[in-house]
Amino acid sequence: MSILEKNLVESLRMALASAGIEVDEPMFDVPYRGGKLDCLLHISSPYGRRRLAVELLRQAYPRDIRDAAWQLQSFLKDNDEAKDIIPVVAAEHISEGAKDDLRHHKLAYFEACGTFYLRHKEWLIDIQRPSRPNARRSEVPLFTGAREQVILALLVERHNFRSGLELAKLSETSTYTVSTVLSELERKEWIESEGSGRTLRRRLSQPTELLDAWAEAWTQRKDIKTKWYCFMSNPANMLEQFFEKLDNSLMGRDDGVFTGAAAANRITPHLTRTDTVELVIPPGKAGLYEFSLKLKPVDKGANVTLIERTGASFLFADKKTSSQPRLANPFILYLDLLDGKGRNKELAHQLRLNELGI
Known part of the structure; x- marks a missing residue:
């Protein structure tokens, strides 16, 4: 004792x-x-x-x-x-x-x-007396690497109780990573549970707080982004034309996912014109896209942005048919729209209201 x-x-x-x-x-x-x-x-x-x-x-x-x-x-x-x-x-x-x-x-x-x-x-x-400030242990950073995949899985499955093993499969991570994230979320009291032992299941009880915290961390990211120009005959139909070029190129259609205003506007039509595209690709592949799609690096007038990332950006990507562009999950779209460019903030609000419902 x-x-x-x-x-x-x-x-x-x-x-x-x-x-x-x-x-x-x-x-x-x-x-x-x-x-x-x-x-x-x-x-x-x-x-x-x-x-x-x-x-x-x-x-x-x-x-x-x-x-x-x-x-x-x-x-x-x-x-x-x-x-x-x-x-x-x-x-x-x-x-x-x-x-x-x-x-x-x-x-x-x-x-x-x-x-x-x-x-x-x-x-x-x-x-009842005021609690003393508790000796805070060091917080586990939630919004890094594979942990973000668990965060996204929890947000997508926010209405369902899931076991740790189910969350590991959904997030494509290890049960250890899932356990680390759940423990930190329980400490924050953002998780609720049912059952015990082998029947223990958890789900988010405070999805709004989690998404807001992720959004704050997301705006601090330092992704590798490169700007390019790609000739398009009809800039108003930029997303579909770029996807067709991608489909016919050496890169193929399944390597990257579309994000940003053009992709979000496909899910929640709000903007009258989106004449640029943003594509999330695996790190180190920008040069291959440049060669395959004949992209030209530019400082001004860019209509293509390549974003090099791994992890959650590719998880739960939306692709209704093989002939349609592969769009990032709506939660990733929402986070990427928080960059403050143009009317992105307005579109982010509309996407959160109509699609995320948080």
């Missing part, structure tokens, strides 16, 4: 004493058939002798509450004839979402700042 945990128990004892409740010396690491209980307190209340079965945590977020509830329920099952036991979670810091879960599980809780909630039969203690 660490010094911090003993100090937390002492704070709990003092809170009980201030409410006129006598507390015996605590018992730590109490064994039972399913394991060990962190702490057991014998108290004398106005309603008789009671025992507080206490699980101790450093920081309590919703994912931590599930484990603590399971431990306490195991202890109660091993003492199923004892009606005097009150399960309690005590922590240095308890998030608001965790407090909601504790009340849902009918668990008492104590926070080091002095917040104390306990409801047992006719007995109620409800002391």
Whole structure:
């Protein structure tokens, strides 16, 4: 038992004493058939002798509450004839979402700042105090590499509960990457879950917050972009003409995905004219596109932008038929439209409203 945990128990004892409740010396690491209980307190209340079965945590977020509830329920099952036991979670810091879960599980809780909630039969203690700033652990960067693929999969599947394995397949990443992302999103309380163990499924509970956070990070990207000119007989029909040239070139049609205003306008018609195209391609292939499509590098008057990227930009790309351009997923289109060019911001708003619904 660490010094911090003993100090937390002492704070709990003092809170009980201030409410006129006598507390015996605590018992730590109490064994039972399913394991060990962190702490057991014998108290004398106005309603008789009671025992507080206490699980101790450093920081309590919703994912931590599930484990603590399971431990306490195991202890109660091993003492199923004892009606005097009150399960309690005590922590240095308890998030608001965790407090909601504790009340849902009918668990008492104590926070080091002095917040104390306990409801047992006719007995109620409800002391609410401002939480102390919790010692923040370093945040896991979510919007990098393969983690962005998990983020996109979660947004696309936001209405469905999915297992970690299902999310790994959908995002084309490892279960470790999925687990890393889910843990960070649970810490932020942007994820909800159902089931447990092998039946555990999760989905986004705060898709708006996640998309807004991704959008903020996306605008800071430093992609490799090159500007080119490609002759088109009908600039107003730029996307289809460029796709036809691409289809007839050595590069083929499936190597890149279209993004930007021209692609988004195909999904949510809003702009009257889109005479430039943006194509996301694998890194290092710009030279091959230049040669195959006879592109000319220009500083002004460019009508083609090649963007070199990997990862989420190619995931869930839309291609209704083989004869149509392959468009980036609407979430990627929305993010790319946040570059502030022309009327892109206006189109981004329309796309988010009509297509994303977030």
